[in-house]
Amino acid sequence: MxxxxxxxxxxxxxxxxxxxxxxxxxxxxxxxxxxxxxxxxxxxxxxxxxxxxxxxxxxxxxxxxxxxxxxxxxxxxxxxEYSPLLREVEGAPPAVIIRGDMAMLQRPCIAIVGARNASAIACRFARQMAVDLTARGITVVSGLARGVDTAAHVGALGGSTAAVIASGIDVAFPPENAALQEKIASDQLMIAEQPPGTEPLARHFPARNRIIAGLAQGTLVIEAAPKSGSLITARRAGDFGREVMAVPGSPLDPRAQGCNQLIREGAILIQSVDDVLEALGPIDARMAREPRRAFIETLAIVDTGDGDRDAVAGLLGPTPVAVDEIVRQSGRPAAAVQLVLLELELTGRVTRHAGARVSLM
CATH class of the missing domain: 1.10.150 (DNA polymerase; domain 1)
Known part of the structure; x- marks a missing residue:
């Protein structure tokens, strides 16, 4: 290039x-x-x-x-060098900024995420799980947040770990993890989507979470409140067709409610590293699979007219709707609908949401 x-x-x-x-x-x-x-x-x-x-x-x-x-x-x-698993997900980052060794992502990857205010036992479990996974040649991916994320990165330092941050590559967050962030960037792998100097704003964290889920064959959640960012990561993993795993906890602990709910919804119950390996099966085969063909493949040969624009725009509103539903109701070819949405997005009239949904701004 x-x-x-x-x-x-x-x-x-x-x-x-x-x-x-x-x-x-x-x-x-x-x-x-x-x-x-x-x-x-x-x-x-x-x-x-x-x-x-x-x-x-x-x-x-x-x-x-x-x-x-x-x-x-x-x-x-x-x-x-770009991760083949990340490349195949919806809304994959057009580019990432990295410090460290991208070879970390050539190994099988497991994401470990959880509560920022995690209990001592959850942090201990996350740290030991990371030790055990890296001993088996697996890279641990997490978000360098307080609590479970930090414990997972610390446990993986003797093997391989990748930290995905919501800020610029030069901004340490949380501040108390500055030394850990620098160590990971120097010896392991640090990944950012935002340009240097960007402070970690609330809207950056869901975007960061999709990268964590996209890099890994499976996501393991260790303590999470019902509406936490960790559950966003887990649900994005499910959307991407990756395994979702959770560690059960006491029903009396609010920090365990999210994990228990995930298990009720079909996540795999995890009690040891052997459970993770059993859940993922032959993950080396997953690493070698061919990436999916992009759903926007036909955009190069399609064009749109006023009729297409009117049909698509008339179906949009402030409530997010699936692009597939717009295709169905408009009766227009999928590629034509995608091109109209692209034109509207460039004008700031349409915004995109997770799950291939769109709405008017």
Whole structure:
């Protein structure tokens, strides 16, 4: 990939209203970041807006220089080093910023997540589980949060661990994990989607959680409240077709309610590392499988007219609706619906939600 193409792709990522799904659609339709940037004004105009605010060359160049100065680098989704498991999920990050050794992701990966205010016994279990998994050649993936995440990373330091953070690669969060974050970045693998200098805002954590779930063959939850981020990670794992596992806890402990609920919903009950290995089966075979073909494959050969736009726009509202449902009710080809949604997203009129759902802004 040429430096000019890398710069164009990064500008596309940082352009307002270009999310992961629309970025992949633009790349698939136009074949390169440079061509997609040239097409943006026309697409935005067709979606009912004026000239889009495309990220400047200066903004993208500063980010590339800053990332390099930090000893990190961008990896785009079609590059060989990018995780094949992450590449196949809905809304995969167009690029990630990494410090460390991407070879960590060539091993089988298990995500361990859980409560920030975890009990001492939960932290002990997470730490020992990480020790046992890494001893079997497995990389432990987590989010470097307080509690269970921290315990899992600490337990995996003697083997291999990957931390996915919601901030920029140069921002330590939580602050007390600054030394651990630096150790993981130096000796293991640190992954960020946000540009350097980004503080960890609330909206960044669900995006971070989808990466954790996407990197791993299975997600293990150890203590989680009913509406916690750990359950978001587990449910995204289920959406991606990965195994969801949970450690049961006392019904008297609110921190165990989320795990117990997951088990009631069909998650695999875990009491030891052997349970994890049994649940996942021959995970080496999963690592070697072919990635799924992108659902946006036909966008390169489709175009839209006013009839398509009116039919799709008339079915949208403030409540998220599945794209498949819009296809069914509109009677339009799936590729035409996707292209209309892309045009509307570029104008800021449509937002995307987990589970391939969309709504009006």
């Amino acid at each position: 040429t430096p000019a193409e890398r710069l164009a792709r990064l500008r596309l990522i940082r352009t307002p209203h270009v999310g992961p799904v629309s970025w992949h659609q633009l790349m698939q339709r136009f074949g390169s970041g440079e061509a997609a940037l040239q097409a943006l004004p026309d697409l935005a105009l067709r979606g009912g807006s004026g000239k889009p605010r495309i990220a400047s060359v200066e903004v993208a160049t500063r980010e590339i220089d800053r990332v390099a100065a930090l000893g990190a680098r961008h990896i785009f989704s079609d590059e060989e």
